[in-house]
Amino acid sequence: MPRSGKEARRRLQQATLALFQERGYDETTTAEIAARAGVTERTFFRHFLDKREALFDGEEAFRDALAESVLSAPRDLGPMEALLWAFHSVLPVLEQNRSFSEPRQKVIAETPALQERVLTKTAGLISALSAALHRRGVEESLAKLASQVGMAVFSHAAKTWLDDPAAGAEAHLNRAYIKLQRLWPSI
Amino acid sequence: MPRSGKEARRRLQQATLALFQERGYDETTTAEIAARAGVTERTFFRHFLDKREALFDGEEAFRDALAESVLSAPRDLGPMEALLWAFHSVLPVLEQNRSFSEPRQKVIAETPALQERVLTKTAGLISALSAALHRRGVEESLAKLASQVGMAVFSHAAKTWLDDPAAGAEAHLNRAYIKLQRLWPSI
DNA sequence: CTTTTTTTCGTCAGTCACTGACTATATTGT
DNA sequence: ACAATATAGTCAGTGACTGACGAAAAAAAG
Numbered sequence: 342m343p344r345s346g347k348e349a350r351r352r353l354q355q356a357t358l359a360l361f362q363e364r365g366y367d368e369t370t371t372a373e374i375a376a377r378a379g380v381t382e383r384t385f386f387r388h389f390l391d392k393r394e395a396l397f398d399g400e401e402a403f404r405d406a407l408a409e410s411v412l413s414a415p416r417d418l419g420p421m422e423a424l425l426w427a428f429h430s431v432l433p434v435l436e437q438n439r440s441f442s443e444p445r446q447k448v449i450a451e452t453p454a455l456q457e458r459v460l461t462k463t464a465g466l467i468s469a470l471s472a473a474l475h476r477r478g479v480e481e482s483l484a485k486l487a488s489q490v491g492m493a494v495f496s497h498a499a500k501t502w503l504d505d506p507a508a509g510a511e512a513h514l515n516r517a518y519i520k521l522q523r524l525w526p527s528i
Numbered sequence: 529m530p531r532s533g534k535e536a537r538r539r540l541q542q543a544t545l546a547l548f549q550e551r552g553y554d555e556t557t558t559a560e561i562a563a564r565a566g567v568t569e570r571t572f573f574r575h576f577l578d579k580r581e582a583l584f585d586g587e588e589a590f591r592d593a594l595a596e597s598v599l600s601a602p603r604d605l606g607p608m609e610a611l612l613w614a615f616h617s618v619l620p621v622l623e624q625n626r627s628f629s630e631p632r633q634k635v636i637a638e639t640p641a642l643q644e645r646v647l648t649k650t651a652g653l654i655s656a657l658s659a660a661l662h663r664r665g666v667e668e669s670l671a672k673l674a675s676q677v678g679m680a681v682f683s684h685a686a687k688t689w690l691d692d693p694a695a696g697a698e699a700h701l702n703r704a705y706i707k708l709q710r711l712w713p714s715i
Numbered sequence: 716c717t718t719t720t721t722t723t724c725g726t727c728a729g730t731c732a733c734t735g736a737c738t739a740t741a742t743t744g745t
Numbered sequence: 746a747c748a749a750t751a752t753a754g755t756c757a758g759t760g761a762c763t764g765a766c767g768a769a770a771a772a773a774a775g
Contacts, residue, residue: 370731372732380753383733457644460650482684489676489677520670524606557761567725570726
């Protein structure tokens with residue numbers, strides 16, 4: 342077993358997903374995960390803060406990319422339009438990781454503890470988006486509201502896309518935004 | 529010590545909030561909470577599913593009240609208007625529990641684990657609102673989107689109201705909705 | 716008021732997530 | 746080859762949470 346650091350981390354991620362699929366979250370112990378990855382339980386907790394976090398690696402990079410994208414949006418766009426611009430720009434990342442996201446989503450769907458963590462990750466994304474909008478000159482509380490609404494649209498699109506990938510992520514995102522606009526028929 | 533069930537439950541809630549205030553969440557043990565409530569640790573876990581839940585008692589009733597209110601809204605109201613109607617109808621509950629909510633909010637603000645639980649409670653509210661809207665004839669995914677947006681408005685109003693109670697909860701809710709509408713200048 | 720039934724609680728033993736402190740081994744740079 | 750650094754193993758411990766069982770109080774039945 343190579344002591345290369347990042348490889349052990351990858352093996353731990355794979356082992357985590359695999360065991361959660363096979364036995365379920367509650368019936369999987371961190372010791373078992375470590376064992377399958379050819380590593381000690383202590384090493385698991387050096388790479389990940391807790392049992393759940395192994396399934397959410399890379400969210401930090403995704404968050405930063407999203408915030409960067411908001412900042413690089415054309416300056417004449419309003420808050421919601423800037424957010425949509427950013428969402429569209431990260432869709433390739435989604436389509437890239439589909440093979441990993443799909444089984445992950447199934448595990449999460451049947452595990453309340455993991456759903457709870459999804460919510461905090463989403464909250465982190467909202468905070469990052471909100472901060473980015475604020476740096477674009479949007480008033481703080483308005484930026485927060487816009488980010489929450491935007492994330493609702495994006496999450497909705499991501500979900501419908503996972504259920505029906507044929508249409509393409511782009512189309513789902515557009516549809517989600519149209520649905521939102523229907524809430525105010527005057528738009 | 530009376531073995532009355534609900535009184536022990538109340539003492540456990542009070543002890544939980546008090547100890548979280550004094551020593552912080554992480555430095556408080558469930559055994560200490562139980563001891564202050566004059567009860568055993570085992571009893572704590574009989575009343576509450578986990579260490580966090582003692583701070584979130586009553587949310588279930590609040591959720592049901594909110595959903596009921598959505599269903600009892602005038603039938604000619606659109607989704608967002610029905611939600612706002614429901615929010616306004618539960619504002620008295622908020623103003624009622626202010627003395628309890630205020631210290632609770634402070635503890636939550638400095639405890640990530642509790643913030644995570646807030647998010648799941650909020651998600652539960654959104655689900656209930658969404659189901660209620662769906663029973664009003666709103667298409668399912670649109671109901672979910674509307675509920676997310678609505679909860680964003682309500683949460684925002686609740687927060688600003690806790691920071692500045694002078695204006696009254698009603699005013700804060702109206703202001704929050706106006707802020708949202710500013711996102712689409714054409715409304 | 717006594718007996719039976721139900722609810723709530725205490726006790727005990729155990730599992731498992733997670734941490735700190737220390738040591739060992741591999742990797743990197745000189 | 747040697748020191749410096751990063752990563753992993755070992756060990757002992759804390760604390761949240763659970764299951765099983767018996768005890769005691771409260772409520773219901775007689």
